[in-house]
Every structure is written in structure tokens, then in C-alpha cells.
Amino acid sequence: MGMGYAFSYHERTKYSPSTLGQGHSIDWEHPPEQFKEYRGAPVFDMRPYLPTNQPEDYTPERGLNDTEGPFALPRLSMLLFATNGVTGVAYSGQQQLYFRAAPSAGALYPTDLYLAVRDHADMPDGTYYYHVRDHSLVEVYPKGLAPSGEEIFSRLTEACFGDAVVAGAKVALIATAVYFRSSWRYGERAYRRCLLDTGHVLGNLDIVAPKLNLCTTAVGGFMDHEVAELLAIVPEKEGVLAVFPLREQADFPSLAPGPTARPSDATEPEAGADPIRAIHTAGAIRRGVAAQPPAGESMDYAVNPKYEFAAGIKLKPTGLDLTDQIEGAILRRRSTRAFSGEALKLGELADLLAFAYRPDLMLGADALPRLMAPSLLETFVVVNKLEGVPPGVYYFAPGFMEMLSVKQAEVRREIFHLCLGQELARDASVVVIHTSDLEIATARFGSRAYRYLHLDAGHIGERMNVAAMRLGVGASGIGGFFDDEVNELLGIPSKELCVYITCLGRPAG
Ligand SMILES: Cc1cc2nc3c(=O)[nH]c(=O)nc-3n(C[C@H](O)[C@H](O)[C@H](O)COP(=O)(O)O)c2cc1C
Incomplete structure (x- = not known):
């Protein structure tokens, strides 16, 4: 067996016929929150820019400075909606359950999307949480404390080891997972589901972006702590999983994955440590490690x-x-x-x-x-x-x-x-x-x-x-x-x- 916590984590979260049903029990009284609430935060409503079934009422361009550009609000609104928006609602008693564009194990939806924006004609620079239920973007910083667009992208670029696509982007999507939404039901094995669920969301993004004349690269190698800090998330509860700088489709030929670095691959965590935190931390890249040149990940699929x-x-x-x-x-x-x-x-x-x-x-x-x-x-x-x-x-x-x-x-x-x-x-x-x-x-x-x-x-x-x-x-x-x-x-x-x-x-x- 190889080294690294990935092996231990995988081993301990295996299901087997002899142990199924033992171990994790669900606390039905305390289900996870499906959404984050940022009290008093500036909210940018994206609903007016979605097509409706009353086309005669649909005038999203009213009052917009930019209606044609690559990131015009009708496009951004559709991009978010088709990536992870609410596409169905079910009722269970008083509770409403919002089904999404992407599937999720147990319909628990651990994945959250954030949008970093700068120099936009119709919305302020910011770091936004995509509030799925309201189809709105919520600024994650309190008024007056938000970094400028320039600062957001210089920090993001640095965290991505100078990735040229991030550096040149004006819009970037960042995907995270809130562990407890899934671990509430699935216990330690939830990290696997958090990753798979997020992969589904990214699949939608990758399918829909070209339809909106946009394209992206998948940046997986970034300094974890630095991106989490930029998003003002709590790293014990939520992990950053991917950064997706967005560009115009015309830029496609020049888009290639940038440099990355190796994770710390911390030795075995202390006894009693939460395995989900431990596997995420073992895979984390710390500030100060040397960047490696692009891995040259070929998109060819080799045959075993x-x-x-x-x-x-x-x-x-x-x-x-x-x-x-x-x-x-x-x-x-x-x-x-x-x-x-x-x-x-x-x-x-x-x-x-x-x-x-x-x-x-x-x-x-x-x-x-x-x-x-x-x-x-x-x-x-x-x-x-x-x-x-x-x-x-x-x-x-x-x-x-x-x-x-x-x-x-x-x-x-x-x-x-x-x-x-x-x-x-x-x-x-x-x-x-x-x-x-x-x-x-x-x-x-x-x-x-x-x-x-x-x-x-x-x-x-x-x-x-x-x-x-x-x-x-x-x-x-x-x-x-x-x-x-x-x-x-x-x-x-x-x-x-x-x-x-x-x-x-x-x-x-
Ligand atoms: C990673 C992942 C694992 C899933 N595992 C199961 C499963 O084991 N059994 C099952 O019936 N559905 C499974 N599903 C489907 C979910 O139950 C379904 O996506 C969820 O209820 C939301 O409904 P929707 O996909 O129709 O929007 C899985 C979905 C994902 C993304």
C-alpha cells in the first residue's frame, strides 16, 4: 500500500457487507442548513436577466450598460442558473426542497459557487456567493471591507501560482463544498460525495459555457488557505475545490492549465481528528512551496x-x-x-x-x-x-x-x-x-x-x-x-x- 492519507481515508470509508449500517447515525433533529445567509450584505438580484415564459415581458437589457459583451448579465445569469440553479421544487411537510441543475447524493447539495468579478459594466467589483434559492449574488464582505477587483484577482492569481488565464480573467467561478451538508447523512464517507457532487456542477459549467460563447480552464492546483481566505469561508467547515477563470470563447486556443505545486501531504493526522478535515488538509497546497511548471496533462486518453x-x-x-x-x-x-x-x-x-x-x-x-x-x-x-x-x-x-x-x-x-x-x-x-x-x-x-x-x-x-x-x-x-x-x-x-x-x-x- 502506498503512502499518504488518501490511502487511509479511502480504506476507512469503504463500505462492506459486514459493516454497512454500523457507525454513522443521522441526527434527524438537526439537519444542515441548505444555504448561507449573509446578514446586511449587498445583494445583486440575477433573476431579472433570466428568460421567462412571457417573452413579451422579458426586457433584460433595460437599463444595462452592456447587453452584448461576453459577461453581459443575461449571460452570467444563465451561466449560474444552468450550472447549479433551482430547476425543481419538492415539498415535504413545511419544508421546501430545491432540486438543482446538477444532481447530488441524497439531494444534500454540499457544493457552493462563488463568483469573483472585476471591471464589469453593470455590477460592482466583488466576491459573491451564489445564493441558489434566490438566484442572486451576495457580496461576502461587509460594506466598506470588500477588496477591490484588482486586489481580488491579484490574490487569486498569486494563489493559483501566477496562472495566466486567472491573471487575465475578469470573471472567475470558484467551487467549494460545505462538508456537514453531506456528512450529516453520510458520515466520514461524505468527502467522496462532496467531490463527486461538485464534479457534476463543474460538468454543467463546462457544457453550458461554450453555449454562451464562454470557455474556461479547470484550475485544481491553488494555495488552499489563500483562496478560502479570499472567500471568507471557514476552512474547518468548507473546502475550496476548484477555480474556473472564464474567458471569451475566442480565447480558447490560448487556454492551457498553468503551474501548480505539490500538497504538503501531511503525515497521519492525530488520533481522533475528523477524517474529512484530515483528507482535505493532506491534499492542501501551502503558501511557500515551489511552483512546478504546468503538468502538461494531456487530454489524450491512454489505453491501459x-x-x-x-x-x-x-x-x-x-x-x-x-x-x-x-x-x-x-x-x-x-x-x-x-x-x-x-x-x-x-x-x-x-x-x-x-x-x-x-x-x-x-x-x-x-x-x-x-x-x-x-x-x-x-x-x-x-x-x-x-x-x-x-x-x-x-x-x-x-x-x-x-x-x-x-x-x-x-x-x-x-x-x-x-x-x-x-x-x-x-x-x-x-x-x-x-x-x-x-x-x-x-x-x-x-x-x-x-x-x-x-x-x-x-x-x-x-x-x-x-x-x-x-x-x-x-x-x-x-x-x-x-x-x-x-x-x-x-x-x-x-x-x-x-x-x-x-x-x-x-x-x-
Ligand atoms: C454523487 C452522487 C451519488 C448518488 N448516489 C445515488 C445512489 O446511490 N442511489 C440513488 O438512487 N441515487 C443516487 N444519486 C442521485 C440523487 O439521489 C439525486 O441526484 C438527487 O436526489 C437529486 O435529484 P435529481 O438528480 O433528480 O435532481 C446520486 C447522485 C450523485 C450526484
Whole structure:
């Protein structure tokens, strides 16, 4: 087993049939707050700039200085809404539950978005919290204490090791996770869900930005404490996970990830330390460490040599341009609650996987998804029932759009069981499993790799969810699984870990 707290954290948060249901108990009397409230803070209402279903009343440009620019308020408003806005409301007794553009394990929504803005024609410079329920931006500093736009971006740039895209940006999104919202229910394992959930939010951002003529890079290597301080968040409760500087689409060719640095990878935390805090801290980058040049993370997807010579099934996208009208699919998206057990067509799976990994193969899309470290993730496709394909386990090679056979067998019972007996996995047509070699991942990024793996898997998961919605196919994430049994099914060694599972199939009814 390798070094670093990522290994211990992962090990201690595994589910196994013998320990499930022990350990964490839910305090029903004290559920987490879904939103932050900043009393007396300046609020910038973004609702007037969203399209309505009464187009004749919709005049967002009224009174605006900028209606056409890349960051004109109607665009920014839509960007936030389609990334993490409220797209559905459910009532449970007196309580209102706000469903979002992105899915979340247990609908607990640990992810918060912040927006740093400078030199905007229609809103003051500031560091804003995106209040999802109100679709408003709330200045996080009290009146008179807010740093200037220039200061915000110089601090953010410094924290990102001088990243040139951040330095030149006028708008940046920053994603954080409030641990307790998820750990209230999921205990120590919640950090995994916080990361996966945030990955889903980032997936929406990456899909919707080009639709608004914007583009971004994913900055994962930043000094944690410095960004948390800029956002005025409490680091014991909330971790910064990603920085996304936004630019005009025209800048795309010049966008490349900047320098980064290695985390401190603190030794084992003291006995009794909160494991969520400990894993986040172990992956944190401290001020004063030397920056490393850009990792040169290639967006090519390499094939694991272990599967190179296996019999392959070519996945040919049908030619349908899923990027067309894709933002509508985000706004309509819901997780499928039951599958019928029927087969998907091979072409549907090809389209889903191409949209998720290889949008460059689709008309109208040129860029690959902005992931943190795509070469570290591997993908398996478990086939329950897929037209023309024998059931079994396949390794998916995105570079070649091929499914390489690992095992031909009926594995419905195993996949059902290892997803904690959730019928979704039994009745899905295919179950996509993300794994990674944690030794290789931590050798490159220390324990911070744990973040990148889960953020990327959530991001890819969201691309599959949204593409499924666009195609009328059903999808749901699965964050609860018996870790070691996944390895057994896939035939991978214990230094490799299951990161995430996504079910795809025909919705029931
Ligand atoms: C990381 C993650 C893990 C999830 N795990 C499960 C799961 O194990 N079982 C399940 O039925 N749904 C799971 N879901 C789906 C959520 O229950 C769903 O997203 C949430 O209820 C919000 O509903 P919506 O997706 O329809 O907006 C998961 C979602 C995410 C993002």
C-alpha cells in the first residue's frame, strides 16, 4: 500500500457487507442548513436577466450598460442558473426542497459557487456567493471591507501560482463544498460525495459555457488557505475545490492549465481528528512551496496496456449532434428513479460516451471536457443488456472509442449486490464504473489526487447524465457501493479504487 492519507481515508470509508449500517447515525433533529445567509450584505438580484415564459415581458437589457459583451448579465445569469440553479421544487411537510441543475447524493447539495468579478459594466467589483434559492449574488464582505477587483484577482492569481488565464480573467467561478451538508447523512464517507457532487456542477459549467460563447480552464492546483481566505469561508467547515477563470470563447486556443505545486501531504493526522478535515488538509497546497511548471496533462486518453489486446467492440457515434439544445437537457435533467430492464442500443451508448469523453467527435464541439487529470481515470462498462453485445465487463478506451472485453458473463446479480442492493443497478442496461490506480495518482499529485479523481469522475458522470436526458435515456449516479467487491468484479488489484458508478438504461413507466 502506498503512502499518504488518501490511502487511509479511502480504506476507512469503504463500505462492506459486514459493516454497512454500523457507525454513522443521522441526527434527524438537526439537519444542515441548505444555504448561507449573509446578514446586511449587498445583494445583486440575477433573476431579472433570466428568460421567462412571457417573452413579451422579458426586457433584460433595460437599463444595462452592456447587453452584448461576453459577461453581459443575461449571460452570467444563465451561466449560474444552468450550472447549479433551482430547476425543481419538492415539498415535504413545511419544508421546501430545491432540486438543482446538477444532481447530488441524497439531494444534500454540499457544493457552493462563488463568483469573483472585476471591471464589469453593470455590477460592482466583488466576491459573491451564489445564493441558489434566490438566484442572486451576495457580496461576502461587509460594506466598506470588500477588496477591490484588482486586489481580488491579484490574490487569486498569486494563489493559483501566477496562472495566466486567472491573471487575465475578469470573471472567475470558484467551487467549494460545505462538508456537514453531506456528512450529516453520510458520515466520514461524505468527502467522496462532496467531490463527486461538485464534479457534476463543474460538468454543467463546462457544457453550458461554450453555449454562451464562454470557455474556461479547470484550475485544481491553488494555495488552499489563500483562496478560502479570499472567500471568507471557514476552512474547518468548507473546502475550496476548484477555480474556473472564464474567458471569451475566442480565447480558447490560448487556454492551457498553468503551474501548480505539490500538497504538503501531511503525515497521519492525530488520533481522533475528523477524517474529512484530515483528507482535505493532506491534499492542501501551502503558501511557500515551489511552483512546478504546468503538468502538461494531456487530454489524450491512454489505453491501459493490460487490456490492449482484448477483443474490441467499436463504438460508432450515430452522427447526432447532442450539443445542439443541450442546455435544455440540463434544465430538464432529473435522476432516473427506476429502469425498465430493457436494452439500450449500441448507438445510444456510443453517443453517450462520445459526448462524455470525446465531444470533439461531434459536430459543433471542438474541445474535450476541462478535467483536472483525465489520464488518471479508467472506465469500465458493465453490460447487463445492450443490443448486440454479450453481457459482461468491458474496459472502455475513449481514445479509440472501443469497448475491450474483460469478462463475458451474466453479472447482473453481482452489480446489483455491490451497489448495496439498489434496483437501479440491476435494471440498468449498462453500468459505467470509474476507477483509478491510487499509487500512480498520488505519485503525481500527492493526496490532492483524491480530489482530482472524484471531481473528474463526477464531471464525466454529469456529461453522461445530461447526454442521457438529451437522448431520452435514463441515468443515475451511485455513490454507495461495496468497494472491494467492485475490484473483484472488474478483476483489478486493491491499489486501484472504484471512484464512482453511473447507471444508464431505459426509464421505467
Ligand atoms: C454523487 C452522487 C451519488 C448518488 N448516489 C445515488 C445512489 O446511490 N442511489 C440513488 O438512487 N441515487 C443516487 N444519486 C442521485 C440523487 O439521489 C439525486 O441526484 C438527487 O436526489 C437529486 O435529484 P435529481 O438528480 O433528480 O435532481 C446520486 C447522485 C450523485 C450526484
